[in-house]
Amino acid sequence: MKVLVVGGGGREHALAWKLAQSPRVDKIYVAPGNAGIEALAECVPVGAEDIKGLVTLAREKQIDLTVVGPEAPLTMGLADRMAEVGLEVCGATAAAARIEGSKGFAKDLMKKYGIPTADYRIFNTYEPAAKYIREKGAPLVVKADGLAAGKGVLLCQTEDEALAALDQVMKDRVFGSAGDRVVIEEFLEGEEATFLVFTDGKSIKPMPTSQDHKAVYDGDQGPNTGGMGAYSPAPVVTPELAAEIMSKIMKPTIPNVSRSCFASKPTCSISSRRLTMTN
Numbered sequence: 001m002k003v004l005v006v007g008g009g010g011r012e013h014a015l016a017w018k019l020a021q022s023p024r025v026d027k028i029y030v031a032p033g034n035a036g037i038e039a040l041a042e043c044v045p046v047g048a049e050d051i052k053g054l055v056t057l058a059r060e061k062q063i064d065l066t067v068v069g070p071e072a073p074l075t076m077g078l079a080d081r082m083a084e085v086g087l088e089v090c091g092a093t094a095a096a097a098r099i100e101g102s103k104g105f106a107k108d109l110m111k112k113y114g115i116p117t118a119d120y121r122i123f124n125t126y127e128p129a130a131k132y133i134r135e136k137g138a139p140l141v142v143k144a145d146g147l148a149a150g151k152g153v154l155l156c157q158t159e160d161e162a163l164a165a166l167d168q169v170m171k172d173r174v175f176g177s178a179g180d181r182v183v184i185e186e187f188l189e190g191e192e193a194t195f196l197v198f199t200d201g202k203s204i205k206p207m208p209t210s211q212d213h214k215a216v217y218d219g220d221q222g223p224n225t226g227g228m229g230a231y232s233p234a235p236v237v238t239p240e241l242a243a244e245i246m247s248k249i250m251k252p253t254i255p256n257v258s259r260s261c262f263a264s265k266p267t268c269s270i271s272s273r274r275l276t277m278t279n
Contacts, residue, residue, distance in 0.1 A: 001065065003025055004030075005030045005069060007031075012037065012069040029061060030043050031044045051073065054066075058087050059087070066089040068091035074093075080093050100147070104183050107122070123182050124181050130166055140186070141154065142166055147178055150214075154168070154224075194209065199254050210230045211230060213227065213229050
């Protein structure tokens with residue numbers, strides 16, 4: 001079997017490392033990859049967001065399975081395009097990937113189906129968002145709606161911090177088009193953990209839990225990063241909590257996106273996004 005891994009970071013390095021251990025895998029390509037991955041796989045200079053180039057690469061190399069690491073190419077429709085030409089792919093359709101690609105969409109979905117989530121408001125323009133911050137008071141969480149490489153969540157302890165965060169997102173455009181909309185969310189205090197599953201729209205197979213080192217400075221100080229390393233399993237996710245996450249989050253979520261997810265029949269992996277365990 002020939003496998004193509006899309007992406008060029010630590011996540012894709014881990015995927016290639018694990019795939020290389022399978023006796024069923026004969027050859028691994030990674031696009032674009034990095035220098036560290038070259039010991040495991042052949043890196044090909046095709047960008048992770050070059051949808052046309054990736055489809056062409058998979059066809060030319062007669063790839064049996066494409067595994068997509070980053071969120072951005074999924075939101076851009078890579079899995080859809082692969083499926084359209086008869087290629088097997090592990091990754092959500094663009095419709096299903098909106099769970100990751102739009103925080104507002106994910107929040108609305110959770111609200112619609114009674115999935116536990118912090119209270120929130122979504123704004124398309126600056127002034128109504130600023131007015132809401134002044135009325136609501138702090139602490140608050142200000143989020144760029146779109147993909148921001150893990151950096152688009154700003155934790156604000158004061159009203160001034162929240163207004164400054166709103167300036168960064170909607171005026172200064174530090175997250176680019178990800179800041180076209182903003183989600184202003186209730187501040188939940190507690191530990192954060194990641195709970196991921198594989199699914200075909202019916203079966204749900206949990207992966208090991210993990211926790212990121214998110215803040216830039218020691219002692220959880222400073223702004224969030226894209227993740228400065230992680231550890232697994234997450235001690236805070238006990239077997240009892242894992243069962244609760246499955247019953248209250250995963251099982252209600254997946255049936256409600258499966259129709260979109262399998263419109264083009266790619267294999268789909270869905271995350272619960274981030275979970276905050278409140279005290």
